[in-house]
Amino acid sequence: MQSPNPKDAQAPEEPVPFAIGTLPEEEFWERYNRRLEFPLAAVAAVLLHVIVFVVLVFGLLSLMSGTQTPDPKLEMVDVRGLDESGLGSMGSGGNPDPNIIKDVTPEQALRDVLPTPQAIAEAKEKIQKIVLDDPSENIPISPQNLGKYSQLDDELRKKLLGNGSQKGSGPGAGRGDSGDPGAGPGGTGADSTRARGLRWVLRFQVANGRDYLEQLRAMGAEILVPLPPNDKESILFPDLNKPSQKRTATDDDFRRLARKIQFGDTRRDAVVGVVGALGLDVTPKTFFAFFPKELEEQLARLETGFKGRRAEHIEETIFRVTVRGGRHEFVVEEQTAKR
Numbered sequence: 001m002q003s004p005n006p007k008d009a010q011a012p013e014e015p016v017p018f019a020i021g022t023l024p025e026e027e028f029w030e031r032y033n034r035r036l037e038f039p040l041a042a043v044a045a046v047l048l049h050v051i052v053f054v055v056l057v058f059g060l061l062s063l064m065s066g067t068q069t070p071d072p073k074l075e076m077v078d079v080r081g082l083d084e085s086g087l088g089s090m091g092s093g094g095n096p097d098p099n100i101i102k103d104v105t106p107e108q109a110l111r112d113v114l115p116t117p118q119a120i121a122e123a124k125e126k127i128q129k130i131v132l133d134d135p136s137e138n139i140p141i142s143p144q145n146l147g148k149y150s151q152l153d154d155e156l157r158k159k160l161l162g163n164g165s166q167k168g169s170g171p172g173a174g175r176g177d178s179g180d181p182g183a184g185p186g187g188t189g190a191d192s193t194r195a196r197g198l199r200w201v202l203r204f205q206v207a208n209g210r211d212y213l214e215q216l217r218a219m220g221a222e223i224l225v226p227l228p229p230n231d232k233e234s235i236l237f238p239d240l241n242k243p244s245q246k247r248t249a250t251d252d253d254f255r256r257l258a259r260k261i262q263f264g265d266t267r268r269d270a271v272v273g274v275v276g277a278l279g280l281d282v283t284p285k286t287f288f289a290f291f292p293k294e295l296e297e298q299l300a301r302l303e304t305g306f307k308g309r310r311a312e313h314i315e316e317t318i319f320r321v322t323v324r325g326g327r328h329e330f331v332v333e334e335q336t337a338k339r
Contacts, residue, residue: 123150127198130161139190140199140315140338148264151285153231159254160262160288161194190312193261193296200299201318202263203333209273215323216240216274221289224249224257225275228284235280243278260290261299299330306332313338 124141127149149157189195206212216223217240225235236249249257265271266286274287303317304310318334 120146127157127161130158139195142199142201142316144201145198145264148266148286151266152226156226156231156234159251160258162255162258190310190314191300193259196296196300196303196311197262199314199316200261200263200303201316202321203318204321206270209270209275209277212270212274213240213277215321215328216289218323218326219289219295219321219328220292222257222260223274223278224288224290225278225280225282225284226286226288227282231285237278246278257290260293261296262288262290264288302330302332303335306335309335309337315339 120143124146127141127146128139149161152160204212204215206215221240223237223240225237227233227235234249235246236253237243237246239245264286265274271284271287275282275284299319300311302319303314306317315336315338316334317332317336320331320333322329322331
């Protein structure tokens with residue numbers, strides 16, 4: 001076998017020498033950033049987009065809200081409600097509501113009934129003679145209560161307050177300034193039911209007659225409605241849970257009611273609203289509510305605990321009544337010391 005000729009083998013390739021080309025082109029940011037063109041252009045573009053976005057948002061909000069008007073001027077106003085101190089009443093939807101009870105200030109109501117100081121003094125003396133065995137006793141009478149009782153027929157007034165010339169059979173004797181027991185229903189001293197009823201004032205916050213009646217029902221009240229035109233006959237609602245069981249009040253009813261703490265209302269809208277809610281087709285001058293003994297004792301504790309005054313040193317106490325969820329609460333709102 002013939003060996004291959006080394007000359008016949010392919011010669012190895014010659015290495016290609018490295019060729020040095022031209023320098024690479026300048027980078028983009030170097031070419032266009034000789035005078036800070038790129039960052040300035042970027043900031044301007046972003047700012048322009050922000051401005052356009054803000055203009056669009058404000059334009060859209062303006063279209064949604066309509067024409068913009070200046071805010072109304074704010075002023076403090078004195079809102080009078082249907083309670084005697086003017087806290088305000090529940091709204092009526094913007095329309096006049098015939099059931100809303102308009103407020104009448106107690107002072108104005110008293111002036112309407114007793115326009116002169118002499119008439120006020122005479123009315124007070126007359127009531128004191130009815131209530132007290134000793135008419136010289138200066139028993140405090142709230143102006144509001146003086147106006148209410150002064151509008152009544154004399155016979156009805158005696159039945160409600162009890163005749164001072166007749167000794168009552170109340171649960172306890174009252175105590176005057178001397179500390180001696182009084183006479184009559186619960187006595188005639190400052191701690192007696194009758195004396196409390198004359199100096200105490202209850203202020204309700206109600207929307208209409210039905211609301212007023214519901215609050216009285218929650219307090220366990222009985223209601224007496226003297227019938228016009230002369231108050232000679234009165235209708236008694238002994239149980240407001242069963243208003244259909246009304247009856248004509250008897251002498252026994254009056255003797256029993258005279259031993260209870262009582263509250264009267266002479267505001268026309270209030271009277272008409274409550275009487276209408278009771279189903280009576282009359283327009284009396286007033287109605288009276290009579291409350292349980294435990295409620296009277298609760299008010300008595302609040303009265304003496306308000307400023308630590310003894311009952312005989314108090315001229316008038318005004319309670320704020322609040323009824324929520326069928327439960328009643330009392331707060332002493334004002335108290336006047338006896339002069």
